[in-house]
Amino acid sequence: MTPYHAVEITLTRPASLGELRHARRRVPLDANADRTRMMVVHSAPSPGGALHLLRRRLGTRLPIGLLTTHYPSRRGKVLLNIALSHAADRALHRDAAVVGQRPQDVLSQRVTAALAQNAQERVRHLEDRLESLLARHAPEEVLACVTSSVLSRQHRRAPTAR
Structure with a gap:
């Protein structure tokens, strides 16, 4: 099957x-x-x-x-x-030949690196925003606000029972 x-x-x-x-x-x-x-x-x-x-x-x-x-x-x-466009495909094959790897492996490495970079940028952005909040508010206030916000979002997304 x-x-x-x-x-x-x-x-x-x-x-x-x-x-x-x-x-x-x-x-x-x-x-x-x-x-x-x-x-x-x-x-x-x-x-x-x-x-x-x-x-x-x-x-x-x-x-x-x-x-x-x-x-x-x-x-x-x-x-x-x-x-991929023909130009992108040719460039990928050329770059793969230079490093002695398969084109799909080179593409996989590039996508993985881009995703990791994006994740790092998101964390940095979040940390910057958090530092800004902590400069004006007590840690307990920030934590209480985050907790309330997260819990209210989860409550809104919860499926209704029939």
Whole structure:
């Protein structure tokens, strides 16, 4: 039995209703409200195979920018399927040849580094904001306010029982 894989599709622009209708004839999918992201559950031997098959089936029907596996692999990795421009693809292959690595490994390293840098920038930004708050308020006040805010958000997002 072939396993099923959850895949998220990110579009380069909102899909038209006609494009969605046309794509749904090939693959059952569901779109978000602004029609820029979609979810698909697709059968394939592997998660990478599901990404490849979906790119082939939907690539001419939707303006796909990125396909990702929705759940991490056993190694904790999320797979990406990115359509690069010819110039970007040539540059990636050239850079990979220079360092003696596969293009997908070079791209993986670059994406991982960019995500780590983004995470560091977000932490720095948060620390700066926190320092600003602590300059004007007692730590207990800041902590009480954060706790109240977090708890009220969780309460608003809690599903209602029927």
